[in-house]
Amino acid sequence: MRTQKPVFHLTAIAVALSAMALLHACSSSTDPGEGPGAINLQFVPAALDLGQGRAGTIEIRNLGDRAVGPIGLSPGYVSRDGGPVAGARLEIVPSEIATLNPGSSASLSVSLEFETSLQSGAYETFLEALLAGESIESLAISFTVAAPPPSGTGLTLAITGGPASPRQGDVVDYEAEVRNSSGALVTDSSLTWSVTPGSAGLMTSAGRFVGYAPGSARVIAQASDAADTLDISIGARSGAAAGGFSVAGRGAVTERFTSDLWVHGSYVYTGTWSCRPTCGDRLYAWDITLPSTPQLTDSVVVDARTVNDVKVRSDGAIAVITHEGSSDARNGVTLLDLSDPAHPLPITRFTLGLESGVHNVWIEGDYVYIVLDGRGNGMRVLASSDADNPTVVATFYA
Numbered sequence: 001m002r003t004q005k006p007v008f009h010l011t012a013i014a015v016a017l018s019a020m021a022l023l024h025a026c027s028s029s030t031d032p033g034e035g036p037g038a039i040n041l042q043f044v045p046a047a048l049d050l051g052q053g054r055a056g057t058i059e060i061r062n063l064g065d066r067a068v069g070p071i072g073l074s075p076g077y078v079s080r081d082g083g084p085v086a087g088a089r090l091e092i093v094p095s096e097i098a099t100l101n102p103g104s105s106a107s108l109s110v111s112l113e114f115e116t117s118l119q120s121g122a123y124e125t126f127l128e129a130l131l132a133g134e135s136i137e138s139l140a141i142s143f144t145v146a147a148p149p150p151s152g153t154g155l156t157l158a159i160t161g162g163p164a165s166p167r168q169g170d171v172v173d174y175e176a177e178v179r180n181s182s183g184a185l186v187t188d189s190s191l192t193w194s195v196t197p198g199s200a201g202l203m204t205s206a207g208r209f210v211g212y213a214p215g216s217a218r219v220i221a222q223a224s225d226a227a228d229t230l231d232i233s234i235g236a237r238s239g240a241a242a243g244g245f246s247v248a249g250r251g252a253v254t255e256r257f258t259s260d261l262w263v264h265g266s267y268v269y270t271g272t273w274s275c276r277p278t279c280g281d282r283l284y285a286w287d288i289t290l291p292s293t294p295q296l297t298d299s300v301v302v303d304a305r306t307v308n309d310v311k312v313r314s315d316g317a318i319a320v321i322t323h324e325g326s327s328d329a330r331n332g333v334t335l336l337d338l339s340d341p342a343h344p345l346p347i348t349r350f351t352l353g354l355e356s357g358v359h360n361v362w363i364e365g366d367y368v369y370i371v372l373d374g375r376g377n378g379m380r381v382l383a384s385s386d387a388d389n390p391t392v393v394a395t396f397y398a
Helices: none
Strands: 039-046 047-049 054-064 071-075 088-093 105-112 121-131 134-144 156-161 171-173 174-180 191-196 201-203 208-211 215-224 226-234 257-264 267-272 280-288 297-300 306-312 318-324 331-335 345-351 358-364 367-372 379-383 391-396
Touching: 039 121, 039 134, 047 267, 088 121, 156 215, 174 215, 191 201, 267 318, 280 306, 306 358, 318 358, 331 358, 331 367
Parallel strands: 047 134, 156 226, 257 306
Antiparallel strands: 039 054, 054 105, 071 121, 088 105, 121 134, 156 174, 171 208, 191 215, 201 208, 215 226, 257 267, 267 280, 267 306, 280 297, 306 318, 318 331, 331 345, 358 367, 367 379, 379 391
């Protein structure tokens, strides 16, 4: 058996099977006042002009040398000619980023919501990135409202295809027909699509839509002075829980949030993320021989603020965990010896080429498959036959 390396034991924490089942946000949270390095967040593009559009996409990038978060995204008021405009607002999805590691970026969807019609002209608003309530970076956003088109274009528009009851998470397509005063189809019209409220889902310029959450929304198609709307009801996903579930046991982990988990035999291994107030720097091992009373048996501490993924090899001998937000900005993976499944032992930490962050990982036989996060781009294949000295044997770029 491998010589035991230092492992941290916890003795006064109740165990939560419900906490283990929590779906995680695969990122950590960093107190902006902690850790070395400078904070350098940047919106790309530096200014966003939506023109006459109602929605757009931007990126926020971490150009500093430390992980930061949670990053709040706060839209400012809409103004015209220097004065605020009532009934107009900017919506951001997501409204918060749990963490952003060095070199990583996150995509944000912005959309404009109008409770009433707006006068024609140029409008401005802005978006702020906040850390602990302090503005770190801001983005100027502008858009225009066109004057009403001249009457008598003779165009008519009708939404002709697309479901009235799409299911949450499904990608669906909407279609519309534009005809001239003679009733002939117009194929070169400037047809635009939008959805309101913008938080209901993502609508592309081609009429492709995916709903974010159950609820009511309105699909809008417009071409010149012609428009049509379709009221839709986004339904919840169903089928996976058709038989229902019953809770076998409960507990609570109060000082850290639970991230990913993996079950092997009578043991469950769970990662951690964010700061609650203690940060996500460890993997927990639980004995679920008696599901009604799951028992915490041990923990493994790593230099990280997120342990966002864990996988166990099919024979149960070795596990791999991913970690991000380390003090030296060396993100990567750690291999664990599970000779005693109740007490995992660290074998080695591997970070070369994984500094951008690891989004997901899988272990099969003597190989570890690592999907990179942020700017890492692609996948690395790690040979683990010599677990003390793993090596990259293949690289794939997306």
